[in-house]
Amino acid sequence: ANVTLKFPDNFLWGGATAANQIEGAFDEGGKGLSVDDVIERIKPEDRKKLHLPFPTSKEVKDALADEENRHFPKRYGIDFYHRYKEDIALFKELGFKTFRISIAWTRIFPNGVEEEPNEAGLAYYDDLLDELRKNGIEPIVTLSHYEMPLHLSLEYGGWKNRVVVDHFTRYARTVLERYKGKVKYWITFNEINSILMSPFISGGMLRDKVEEGKLLEATFQAAHHQLVASAKAVEACHEINPEAQIGCMVLGMINYPDSPHPEDVHAALTDQRKTFFFTDVQARGHYPAYMNRFFKEHDIELDIHPEDEHTLKNNLVDFVSLSYYMSTVSARPETAGEQAVGNILTNLKNPYLEASDWGWQIDPVGLRTLLNMFYERYEKPLFIVENGLGAFDKVEEDGSIHDDYRIDYLKKHIEQMKEAIADGVELIGYTAWGPIDLVSFSTSEMSKRYGFIYVDLDDEGNGTLNRSKKDSFYWYQRVIGSNGEEL
Ligand code: BG6
Numbered sequence: 001a002n003v004t005l006k007f008p009d010n011f012l013w014g015g016a017t018a019a020n021q022i023e024g025a026f027d028e029g030g031k032g033l034s035v036d037d038v039i040e041r042i043k044p045e046d047r048k049k050l051h052l053p054f055p056t057s058k059e060v061k062d063a064l065a066d067e068e069n070r071h072f073p074k075r076y077g078i079d080f081y082h083r084y085k086e087d088i089a090l091f092k093e094l095g096f097k098t099f100r101i102s103i104a105w106t107r108i109f110p111n112g113v114e115e116e117p118n119e120a121g122l123a124y125y126d127d128l129l130d131e132l133r134k135n136g137i138e139p140i141v142t143l144s145h146y147e148m149p150l151h152l153s154l155e156y157g158g159w160k161n162r163v164v165v166d167h168f169t170r171y172a173r174t175v176l177e178r179y180k181g182k183v184k185y186w187i188t189f190n191e192i193n194s195i196l197m198s199p200f201i202s203g204g205m206l207r208d209k210v211e212e213g214k215l216l217e218a219t220f221q222a223a224h225h226q227l228v229a230s231a232k233a234v235e236a237c238h239e240i241n242p243e244a245q246i247g248c249m250v251l252g253m254i255n256y257p258d259s260p261h262p263e264d265v266h267a268a269l270t271d272q273r274k275t276f277f278f279t280d281v282q283a284r285g286h287y288p289a290y291m292n293r294f295f296k297e298h299d300i301e302l303d304i305h306p307e308d309e310h311t312l313k314n315n316l317v318d319f320v321s322l323s324y325y326m327s328t329v330s331a332r333p334e335t336a337g338e339q340a341v342g343n344i345l346t347n348l349k350n351p352y353l354e355a356s357d358w359g360w361q362i363d364p365v366g367l368r369t370l371l372n373m374f375y376e377r378y379e380k381p382l383f384i385v386e387n388g389l390g391a392f393d394k395v396e397e398d399g400s401i402h403d404d405y406r407i408d409y410l411k412k413h414i415e416q417m418k419e420a421i422a423d424g425v426e427l428i429g430y431t432a433w434g435p436i437d438l439v440s441f442s443t444s445e446m447s448k449r450y451g452f453i454y455v456d457l458d459d460e461g462n463g464t465l466n467r468s469k470k471d472s473f474y475w476y477q478r479v480i481g482s483n484g485e486e487l
């Protein structure tokens with residue numbers, strides 16, 4: 001018999017963003033500086049090299065001392081801080097059931113170490129959450145989306161220092177408590193596995209504060225602290241509001257073997273664990289056995305406190321959320337070339353796939369496979385909280401934007417979600433990344449656009465900031481309106 005392909009009735013359609021990529025207003029409302037506020041745009045010729053900054057303390061301080069000559073795009077975002085009402089009205093018009101934001105930690109605890117929260121920051125998110133509710137949009141809130149206070153990085157070297165766990169927990173408890181009547185879906189750390197390739201933005205780590213030759217150990221120590229902090233946030237959430245649900249979030253990566261050579265297949269399994277390690281801990285509550293050998297072989301000795309085992313075990317996430325953009329290929333060392341140990345993303349070519357202008361290999365079927373892998377492993381609800389195509393858009397003379405490439409990308413991924421649901425996967429929602437154009441995480445460019453809504457702003461920060469609808473706006477509106485029937 002034919003299988004019916006359809007989405008459940010209460011499926012949460014929407015879009016996803018992060019404070020540091022949209023809000024701007026970096027020095028308003030008592031906000032402190034975060035690690036993102038010292039990131040400059042990547043050179044256009046480096047677009048395809050995934051090279052995330054890992055500065056020394058001196059480089060950060062030099063950047064701060066030279067502020068007026070530098071451009072830090074994430075300080076300005078797309079001015080969502082002031083324009084959120086206008087933007088939410090557009091999301092409502094799109095038919096959004098849900099909208100994912102993050103709270104900028106630095107609006108609540110500007111340096112991360114204060115005893116008392118900053119009321120102006122708390123009030124801002126009250127207003128924003130109320131506005132979403134008023135428009136019938138269910139918020140999903142990420143506690144940490146690359147936004148750690150810069151002070152915690154400069155003072156303590158970021159997440160590798162255990163003190164950060166307590167500072168984070170105070171922040172998490174503050175907002176979980178404050179917004180308990182307003183938020184039902186929480187996410188702890190955005191792409192928690194990204195720390196393996198992005199020690200500064202994801203972990204606040206600084207090059208000079210890591211002992212020579214010890215980067216991998218320091219990174220896993222920082223990851224351990226984030227995992228413990230994530231479990232403490234889960235504990236707080238369940239205690240404060242038993243009705244709420246809180247999930248983990250990973251950069252959803254599927255690693256294919258370069259060939260059927262058994263060593264390539266094994267290399268793919270090993271790389272796959274760079275994603276699964278993080279979800280294994282958060283969804284199963286303990287370090288998986290395969291990490292023991294990995295730690296031994298890389299001379300990694302972690303400082304794990306006796307109570308951590310208990311904390312991890314007793315505070316499992318309610319759902320597993322993921323981003324998904326592309327798949328990658330893994331190969332045995334002889335063919336893999338220079339792929340650094342610990343890097344999540346490999347850059348081997350998959351001859352069967354096309355890539356975006358930024359070199360990301362587009363693979364809708366990989367999403368179906370990955371969803372199945374996650375669901376079989378955890379049997380917990382899954383939530384796709386990011387997916388989309390970063391592309392150059394052309395504004396026509398009449399102002400229209402014909403982004404059929406984006407529609408094509410999203411359509412093919414949504415089709416595969418339907419297949420996965422038919423396979424038995426429990427998928428609760430889908431939030432497309434960057435429903436409104438925003439500053440890119442990895443390159444800090446504006447020209448890498450994901451939106452259904454165009455923002456008139458260029459890479460240098462010039463533009464009217466006016467919003468306009470792309471063709472994909474009307475398409476996604478139909479998709480949501482038909483609950484995924486009309487693609
Ligand atoms: C994810 C992040 O890595 O992918 C987002 O959670 C990010 O913050 C998105 O923006 C797309 O990446 P980029 O580098 O194209 O902005």
